[in-house]
Amino acid sequence: MADSNLFYISLVLLPLFLLFFLFLITRPRPIQIPIKKRHIFITGGSSGIGLALAHRAASEGARVSILSRSIDKLEEAKNAIRQSTGIDVAIFAADVRDFEAVQRAVDEAGPIDFLVVNQGVFVAQELEEQKLEEVRFIIDVNLTGSFNMIKAALPGMKRSRKDRGPGSIALMSSQAGQVGIYGYTAYSASKFGLRGLAEALQQEVIGDNIHVSLVFPPDTETPGLTEENKRKPQLTSIIAASSGAMKADEVAKKALDGIKSGSFTIPCNSEGFLLAIATAGLSPQRSYLMAFVEVVAAGLLRIAALCFQWNWYGSIEKWHMKKTELRSSWCLKQAGIFLM
Ligand SMILES: NC(=O)C1=CN([C@@H]2O[C@H](COP(=O)(O)OP(=O)(O)OC[C@H]3O[C@@H](n4cnc5c(N)ncnc54)[C@H](OP(=O)(O)O)[C@@H]3O)[C@@H](O)[C@H]2O)C=CC1
Numbered sequence: 001m002a003d004s005n006l007f008y009i010s011l012v013l014l015p016l017f018l019l020f021f022l023f024l025i026t027r028p029r030p031i032q033i034p035i036k037k038r039h040i041f042i043t044g045g046s047s048g049i050g051l052a053l054a055h056r057a058a059s060e061g062a063r064v065s066i067l068s069r070s071i072d073k074l075e076e077a078k079n080a081i082r083q084s085t086g087i088d089v090a091i092f093a094a095d096v097r098d099f100e101a102v103q104r105a106v107d108e109a110g111p112i113d114f115l116v117v118n119q120g121v122f123v124a125q126e127l128e129e130q131k132l133e134e135v136r137f138i139i140d141v142n143l144t145g146s147f148n149m150i151k152a153a154l155p156g157m158k159r160s161r162k163d164r165g166p167g168s169i170a171l172m173s174s175q176a177g178q179v180g181i182y183g184y185t186a187y188s189a190s191k192f193g194l195r196g197l198a199e200a201l202q203q204e205v206i207g208d209n210i211h212v213s214l215v216f217p218p219d220t221e222t223p224g225l226t227e228e229n230k231r232k233p234q235l236t237s238i239i240a241a242s243s244g245a246m247k248a249d250e251v252a253k254k255a256l257d258g259i260k261s262g263s264f265t266i267p268c269n270s271e272g273f274l275l276a277i278a279t280a281g282l283s284p285q286r287s288y289l290m291a292f293v294e295v296v297a298a299g300l301l302r303i304a305a306l307c308f309q310w311n312w313y314g315s316i317e318k319w320h321m322k323k324t325e326l327r328s329s330w331c332l333k334q335a336g337i338f339l340m
């Protein structure tokens with residue numbers, strides 16, 4: 001009897017003890033980063049997720065700057081934001097691959113409180129088919145371009161941070177930056193790279209009261225996705241369908257809420273939430289409740305992850321079988337023609 005009482009008491013006490021322990025040790029500490037009347041600088045802000053973020057930030061009272069290559073798309077975005085919010089955003093035409101151009105834009109825009117490094121290009125294709133030129137292009141824009149942007153903005157962000165309150169650097173990754181997906185060798189590599197950059201950078205800038213976030217959206221309805229879908233391998237679509245598709249504005253809302261609460265990892269839908277726990281690794285976690293969920297769910301989610309892989313490899317196998325069948329029926333047909 002006494003034994004079973006002890007069992008029930010420890011069943012309650014152990015989780016409470018774990019919660020308390022995690023409450024004591026989770027670092028960095030929770031924070032709220034105000035956005036009203038502060039300067040947010042968004043790259044790739046003329047289209048898709050970046051444009052939706054610019055809309056939201058403007059309607060929440062921030063001073064908004066957007067940067068991308070095409071001046072026409074920037075003007076169009078500026079007009080659209082003015083029409084829906086009555087607010088004028090500042091626009092900067094530059095290619096993130098060109099450090100000098102990025103530096104000029106940052107200097108002209110003035111000190112930044114929120115930097116959102118969102119520009120990105122994606123071409124889904126098997127590595128064997130993809131030209132190295134295209135691989136370089138994806139890495140240059142998504143990864144090296146992000147370094148250019150941060151290097152240009154960081155000195156100004158650090159200066160007089162004490163008087164300006166907490167700052168934020170957010171990077172737009174992707175669920176394909178948490179798990180490698182068929183057709184995304186170059187793209188996944190560029191987005192996994194952002195995670196290493198973000199984890200290391202957070203340790204370097206925490207002393208300056210700057211907080212790093214990584215956003216992990218699933219497929220999102222944007223002009224970029226429409227373009228990508230024109231030549232996506234079938235298997236890429238099948239595997240990516242494991243996570244639903246979202247609207248750009250929904251992703252922008254999740255991203256902005258996460259950025260304002262200084263979350264390091266920002267998932268956007270329920271699959272993304274599971275993915276974040278399954279790939280928590282050694283990423284920082286401010287919330288002791290989320291840390292608790294990560295610890296308790298780790299084993300189960302590894303099983304779920306293995307089930308996903310089982311399913312994906314099943315699709316790949318089926319697809320190969322179908323291809324071989326098609327090829328052999330084609331050969332038989334050719335042989336038939338030859339014999340006649
Ligand atoms: N849509 C999706 O399914 C998902 C997207 N993401 C990520 O979200 C981000 C935004 O994607 P999305 O909104 O779909 O993309 P879009 O293609 O709709 O918009 C991309 C933006 O980036 C700008 N851009 C592209 N290349 C450069 C460059 N070299 N220098 C400066 N700006 C550039 C574009 O303007 P311009 O061409 O004029 O330069 C545009 O403003 C990307 O990082 C993407 O990887 C993540 C998960 C899913």
Ligand SMILES: CCCCCCCCCCCCCCCC(=O)[C@@H](N)CO
Nearest residue numbers: 122174175176219240242243274278305
């Ligand atoms: C253990 C729990 C697992 C949970 C489910 C995992 C689902 C993973 C699906 C990954 C989809 C990747 C979409 C990339 C979208 C993107 O970035 C492009 N549209 C741009 O190219």
